[in-house]
Amino acid sequence: MSTSTTQSPAGDVVLSLAGVTKRFGAVQALTDVHLQVGAGEVVALVGDNGAGKSTLVKIISGVYQPDGGDIIFAGRKVSVGGPSEAQELGIATVFQDLALCDNLDVVANLFLGQEKHHGSVLNEVEMEQEAWRLLRTLSAKIPSVRIPIAALSGGQRQTVAIARSLVGKPKIVMLDEPTAALGVAQTAEVLNLVERLRETGLGVILVSHNMADVQAVADRIVVLRLGRNAAEFKVEEATTEELVAAITGASDNVVAARAERRQGGEQHG
Amino acid sequence: MSTSTTQSPAGDVVLSLAGVTKRFGAVQALTDVHLQVGAGEVVALVGDNGAGKSTLVKIISGVYQPDGGDIIFAGRKVSVGGPSEAQELGIATVFQDLALCDNLDVVANLFLGQEKHHGSVLNEVEMEQEAWRLLRTLSAKIPSVRIPIAALSGGQRQTVAIARSLVGKPKIVMLDEPTAALGVAQTAEVLNLVERLRETGLGVILVSHNMADVQAVADRIVVLRLGRNAAEFKVEEATTEELVAAITGASDNVVAARAERRQGGEQHG
Amino acid sequence: MAEEATATATATAPAVAADLSDERLIRTEGAAGYAKLFLNRLRGGDLGSLPVILGLIVISIGFYSAEPVFLSSRNLVSISQFAAPIGIIALGIVLSLLLGEIDLSVGSVSGLAAASMAVLTVDKGHSVFFGIVAALLVGLVIGAFYAFLYTRLGVPSFVFSLAGLLSFQGMLLYVLGKNGTINLPSDSFLVQWTRFKFVGDAASYVLVAVIVALYLAAQLWGAASRRRAGLSTTWMPMIALKAALLAVGLGFLTYYVNIDRGWSYLWLFFVLLVVAMDFLLRRTRWGRHLYAVGGNVEAARRSGINVNRIYFSVFALTSVFAAVGGLLAAGYQTSVSQASGTTDTNLTAIAAAVIGGTSLFGGRGTAYSALLGIVVLQAIQTGLNLVGVDSSVRFMVTGAVLLLAVAIDSVSRRMRSSSGRG
Amino acid sequence: MAEEATATATATAPAVAADLSDERLIRTEGAAGYAKLFLNRLRGGDLGSLPVILGLIVISIGFYSAEPVFLSSRNLVSISQFAAPIGIIALGIVLSLLLGEIDLSVGSVSGLAAASMAVLTVDKGHSVFFGIVAALLVGLVIGAFYAFLYTRLGVPSFVFSLAGLLSFQGMLLYVLGKNGTINLPSDSFLVQWTRFKFVGDAASYVLVAVIVALYLAAQLWGAASRRRAGLSTTWMPMIALKAALLAVGLGFLTYYVNIDRGWSYLWLFFVLLVVAMDFLLRRTRWGRHLYAVGGNVEAARRSGINVNRIYFSVFALTSVFAAVGGLLAAGYQTSVSQASGTTDTNLTAIAAAVIGGTSLFGGRGTAYSALLGIVVLQAIQTGLNLVGVDSSVRFMVTGAVLLLAVAIDSVSRRMRSSSGRG
Amino acid sequence: ACGANDAASGNGSGASSKAATIALLLPESKTTRYETFDKPLFEAKVKELCPDCKVNYYNADQDEAKQTQQVDTAINAGASVVVLDPVNGAGAGGMVQTAHSADAKVIAYDRFIDGADYYMSFDNETVGKMQADALVKAMGNKGNILMLNGAPSDPNAAQFKKGAHSVLDSSNIKILEEYDNPDWSPENAQQFVTDQLSKYQPSQIQGVYAANDGQAGGVVAALTGAGVKPDALPPITGQDAELAAIQRILAGEQAMTIYKPIPIEANTAAEVAVKLAKGEDVGTSSETGIDQTDYNGVKSFIFKPIVVTKDNVADTVVKDNFYQVSDICTAQYADACKAAGLS
């Protein structure tokens, strides 16, 4: 498994983490983790369930405070005291649990915290118009933007959460398993979107369990295992098998076994 | 696109739906939907976001009452008045939103409603032992089964929800996007599990957006579009392109466009 | 730049309005469409505050048949006057409940504020204006302290407001000192304003006309800007119909209360506050953020909303509204005593908010629920006063009628949820 | 068959206990391990009810230094006796709160039940036993009616219990009729039992021994069956230490209260109820389901739990506990009057549950919170009684002390959440 | 039952000890009299009669259960005499038992308790009668009234009501509507009367029986709010001689109130309490000049309440130093004071 830890990312380094550590009660969720993202670079963060990916994302977005380690943003050491500070720095995040307000409608959720307004009065018309534009971009299949989020299907909610991250002017976008609940078309649109973000010079951190997607859009792949950096690949260097081996920590894993069995070509049913 | 509506499923028909309709306020979520599942058969239910898959699953599991249509279970017309009735019929469900109790620990959630007990006292030791066994089967990466669900990662929760459906003796198992949040190893285990369920003669309904997974384990694929039956395939008859076209309702879709673009082989970054 | 990134929209805008293009949507067009929509909502139980209004009508008919005076112009005017002070306190409670928090101390705060005002003006000889400002400051300081306890120390609102309920009752006793009840001078501005100011005959109709005109203008302007943005608009005859109904309804009510003294300033002030709060809640960023925090505080925080500021503003407003209510009650009663605000005030204010339809669990409710709820409660109390029964029966009937008023609402909600909504 | 399907477990069981095999787990072994764990918990703020107990200790020291009688054997015995009746009512409130529901009517129900008993036994000459059974039935019927309103009509608990608060107060007045106060005969079983029954000197130590033995047996049996199942067990010396602490603590307390009258039946009955409820809540299916419904009612329903049955049992138990509390309070007071249960009972019972640490939002709390909370409240009240100050000061200090007791807890929780737990 | 009888041992407060502890238990704090008059007067008198004695003070906030607990606490703190103004006299037997079982004496203060050692009070039924008599007189024994009684949950209210009815029912006065006011609340009183004014013209109401001054204030607010001029108000009764009521009486807005000259009550209680504490004999008449009588089998000292009208403000509350003229005659009432000859 080829591990190349010193990489020069595509553009300037936007974000860099060093020695990040996080403990929850008796569980050591992250141990001495490092990570770099450049402008115009898509970094995929992969790892097994519970490897600590979402915890890392939440630390960068100010939701959790790390127990130790440094966060360097645009060359400056910062402490991200809370989500609003992260937003001010230009960090937009799509959380794995979406973090939407069930009682508010689609438009309200899309623009939450970044509402369009005349004076102090909300400009609902402009927001609604813009909402339709954003959702169309993502091929969203949402019948109405004036129903509460509680009434949406899983994929529809996820689309809303992704569209949220496009409101405003981020420098770096973190997507935590953004396509998990999406249909094939919507997934394709999100991958297109990631590529467009890269083209406009943004840094992107993409968490995903889908190796095909990761290999399709990422520039670099960082693997976490049990809360530690396990490996790092340039995308063109890594095969799916190597990736899976790095994630599971063994090359004779269940995925390989399944693949082999199916290669055996037996018909089921 | 080859649509073959009259299929004789693998074994006896366990569950069959006819003319199912469901409206939410101004949204017509399901219109005249039919579906059949046989014993020892894996039926994949696919469709775009908001196509009505989860609504259909919830109707079968008694969470929603249909506005119209019949549900025939094991040859008898039934009305599933609530989830407990569905369970009594032998219908086990993994819901897309998981439906776990955040305040309870993993063991409590796994056995909720089907606790092991001596007399009326819970047998915690037996449940904990069995919990570890179930979770190991699914390659779950859960550090402790005595922490509340709220403290688990997305994939860990999903694993718990899947493990839940194995407690008890169902006749039919419905999995609503069970692998959305799972790691590669866990996904492989769930696919293995689906195959084992088929071998033991259960009917399985699998909702998924992952065409590769669907094609790997399903016997038959039912496509919903905008709340209606759009197509039905035997798995060996359908190509991924045909499936995607049936889901999106167009053969010149974004997925095809992306695939073509990538075929074009340009290097990014 | 994220906006640039999404510039390659997939399809050109369709001929139908953007928000009506989904083919699963059941369309609403023309009179028949609206009738069908209304029927659907009736069947689905999605009736907003209609059921509570229905409850109110049932109650009114009941009391009217027992004692026709109940619906007399005079009685309606006095119901409205009594409703206003506690209604204002209930409005503050609505705000707290929208956050999923509770304030058990509004009664004590209202009493303490009124007592402070009374002592400063009557005993210490300060001006009424000074007294009022001081009372409002008392409310503000208390609210700010609550916000500190909540956001910095994480004390639950139930606990600190329970502590407040006790402490401020103690302070009320302390401030009033040994003399107990303080009579406010009958020529005091507060007394005159709360008791004897009514909108004149002509002025009241002008007011109605202005309200209807404003409503119409807002509707038409809204429709125009939606049309410009390519979004669906309300069917014009519908707008006209609603405006006409508003004009006729308000006009008739005005005519009817004008038989007696007319609309009191006290009541209009309350209604104005409700309308203003409704506007703030539904149309400003602050209101939006408040609902977000009440619905899912973690999601709100992750959206970059300054959650602490929202808590601060709500606790402060709740206490200030309590102070305002206390002042008006004192003016209307022409006195302040050790009992001010300490008896039923809390429970009545909270009950009004809940009966009006605001959820105890946050994120759901409107400013109007304070108005609706307090009117229901006052109507029950007045009705029972008029019917004149033993206190044992009075308690039982109050409970039963209250249950009835809300049960209608509950049952209709139940129908809705079994038909799959919400 | 699903179990068969999963029979091909991936790996053979590892050498370590199944529940300790994850390498991210920070292990706890031996004395040093426990010390470290405890320190970690201290730092993380994960202290259970320790902070409230700390609050209680702070309060006690404060009152003791103002008035040494506060910690006299006699005073502790009276605190325990007064705590019991409302504590039992609070226990019912805990159950409601665990479901995320509230019962505002426990005070009225307690009064009505006591009045029914008194009228039946004193006025109508029935036996005390008959009166008690009738009173419990009153509670049961009310609870069943509440459950009907909740599960069938969907009326929120706040509303129906508010209606109950009023209606049952009316019924209390109605039942007592013109005469008002009814004195219970001083030789009545209820009066004797609540006021004059104490566990004898020798018996009390036997009781302590039995409790410690039971505790030890349960711990050892649990450890043995876990070991058999290949799961980790508590470190043996730890079990021994805890049992020893229990023995010494209980023994000393018993010695101390025996200086005065000893443990009263009334208090022991309350403690027994708390222990029994704790067992039911934590160790039975019913309790498990109750927590599930309180945590996420939709998830509970989808798990096939009969949600309505849970609501029924809880509303019924809450009202029955209220009736029991009312009976005991009446016995201890030797009389029932129009004011029985109507003053502070509701607020005190709810406050006790909340102060003891039960969440108002459902799913979090324990039976012990009723005990802890009511003891804190009674200690504050008794302490302030002893210090003897004007009401105004007493109210202010009560509020402040209450806030203090809970703030310690809140601040420690806050520390926990900022360290990432919860 | 072990230990119940030796409860008092170990408290070191034998009945004859010099430094005795006396407990004073008052029922509530929303009526001014208790903490403004009863408590300080009682404490001062005890101090005067027995400088070493200690007075422990408790207030029950109108809560019977709380008072039961306070009696216990008082005993725990070593009280040998309990001066108890019960929240509910009819239900206070258990408290007397508690005290007696610890060998403490009980003085029923202001409200009667069956089984107490002594009782001193203004009689509640008499109060009700005096209010009604005054009202009947002011109305010339004809006309209609509204009747506002005290809280249905307050047993004293029933006694006032009984006394008042005994007079009113045998007069020519007609009760239009009657109301038991929960919590004695002025707000409720105001709303009740306002509501009746939807039914009756103000001119149909020739008088109002209000059981206490708080309610009387609500009644005045309701009537003036309905446009009745302050000088045209019908006779309204009251009780407690609250400062606000005295002011209204001077201004002609309220007809009367009942003044219970508290000093004599408090002083007598202090005297008897100290004697009991010292184990001395309580004579057949007190040093305050009241003869001991028997009331329902309890040795009693009964005082006369006084009806206060505009005419005797100066001779009653002012003379007794119950209020200073400067308290009463604020700017608003300066003219009324002058007219009544108060300065």
Ligand SMILES: Nc1ncnc2c1ncn2[C@@H]1O[C@H](COP(=O)(O)OP(=O)(O)OP(=O)(O)O)[C@@H](O)[C@H]1O
């Ligand atoms: N409770 C509800 N109230 C109102 N509308 C609802 C409700 N549940 C679902 N819908 C609507 O019904 C439609 C179908 O939803 P459903 O959840 O069945 O979709 P799905 O096929 O599962 O989609 P996904 O792949 O995104 O999970 C959606 O448009 C959704 O907005």
Ligand SMILES: Nc1ncnc2c1ncn2[C@@H]1O[C@H](COP(=O)(O)OP(=O)(O)OP(=O)(O)O)[C@@H](O)[C@H]1O
């Ligand atoms: N709030 C919390 N309290 C306690 N433990 C937590 C908390 N959040 C996460 N953990 C633990 O930290 C570990 C890492 O969780 P994290 O959510 O970062 O995993 P992940 O890599 O995102 O997994 P997945 O792919 O399943 O989303 C898990 O073992 C989890 O149990």
Ligand SMILES: O[C@@H]1[C@@H](O)[C@H](O)OC[C@H]1O
């Ligand atoms: O003096 C009155 C008192 O006796 C009663 O109990 O409460 C109200 C007071 O006005």
Ligand SMILES: [Mg+2]
């Ligand atoms: Mg994750």
Ligand SMILES: [Mg+2]
């Ligand atoms: Mg779905």
